[in-house]
Amino acid sequence: MEAEGLTKYFDGVAAVEDVSFVIRRKEIFGLLGPNGAGKTTTIRMLSTVLAPDAGDVCVGGHSVIREGDEVRKRIGICPQELALYPELSAVDNLVFFGRMAGLSGHEAKARARAVLVGVGLEARGSEVVKKYSGGMQRRVNIGIALMNRPELLFLDEPTVGIDPQSRNHIFETVLALRAEGTTVLYTTHYMEEADRLCDRIGVMDRGRIVAVGTPAELKRQVGDPDRTTLEEVFLHLTGRSLRD
Numbered sequence: 001m002e003a004e005g006l007t008k009y010f011d012g013v014a015a016v017e018d019v020s021f022v023i024r025r026k027e028i029f030g031l032l033g034p035n036g037a038g039k040t041t042t043i044r045m046l047s048t049v050l051a052p053d054a055g056d057v058c059v060g061g062h063s064v065i066r067e068g069d070e071v072r073k074r075i076g077i078c079p080q081e082l083a084l085y086p087e088l089s090a091v092d093n094l095v096f097f098g099r100m101a102g103l104s105g106h107e108a109k110a111r112a113r114a115v116l117v118g119v120g121l122e123a124r125g126s127e128v129v130k131k132y133s134g135g136m137q138r139r140v141n142i143g144i145a146l147m148n149r150p151e152l153l154f155l156d157e158p159t160v161g162i163d164p165q166s167r168n169h170i171f172e173t174v175l176a177l178r179a180e181g182t183t184v185l186y187t188t189h190y191m192e193e194a195d196r197l198c199d200r201i202g203v204m205d206r207g208r209i210v211a212v213g214t215p216a217e218l219k220r221q222v223g224d225p226d227r228t229t230l231e232e233v234f235l236h237l238t239g240r241s242l243r244d
């Protein structure tokens, strides 16, 4: 994925300004930044949900502006806010969204079973989703994003406000996806999480990407990579601290 000069204004104020970066095939790329930095607005433009005011994005060589359908075939989106049907079971949610993505009934059912195993919910797949914990609901939402076997998966703050068990399941799911060759864009404001999970990180602040690199490369700009945290990197780059 290549983003070039992405810009979005809301009410005359730039939420995202001249953002350019590349996500390589099969990497976990973290977009790290505080509340309001522009992470979600960026993801929305990368995933064809929101049209940029300037700039363009290519996913697998296809422009989000001119070839939205081609892009949507290749991506999965797990939005920051849960998007599922609370009255339906996990299986029925997955099958429904799989059918929306163009799978046949048979394909959707088979894929739903595999996805449930992948997110660690196979034992409770027939329960209605409203009875699940927040973390389990989040895992169903990740499962929905996986129904069309995306090459590129967008996860927008997948671990905010959830229990440690679900958090670990999500880490395992993301690592397993990378091992299978899926590219992942992961936004978070948890620095330890980005440090542990991401191959490369883009640090975002006030609508701009202020640095891109591996965690070790970013830390080396500040000091000894073994003894520097991403919090210190953020402080160094922006003059401000990154708070949860």
Ligand SMILES: Nc1ncnc2c1ncn2[C@@H]1O[C@H](COP(=O)(O)OP(=O)(O)OP(=O)(O)O)[C@@H](O)[C@H]1O
Pocket (backbone or CB within 6 Å): 010, 011, 015, 033, 034, 035, 036, 037, 038, 039, 040, 041, 042, 080, 189
């Ligand atoms: N639909 C909208 N209308 C007006 N302003 C918006 C809209 N969406 C985002 N903004 C503004 O754009 C800026 C960036 O918001 P965005 O949601 O992209 O940040 P974020 O990094 O995802 O933050 P968070 O960590 O809180 O999710 C913020 O100032 C926000 O208030």
Ligand SMILES: [Mg+2]
Pocket (backbone or CB within 6 Å): 039, 040, 041, 080, 156, 157
């Ligand atoms: Mg956001």
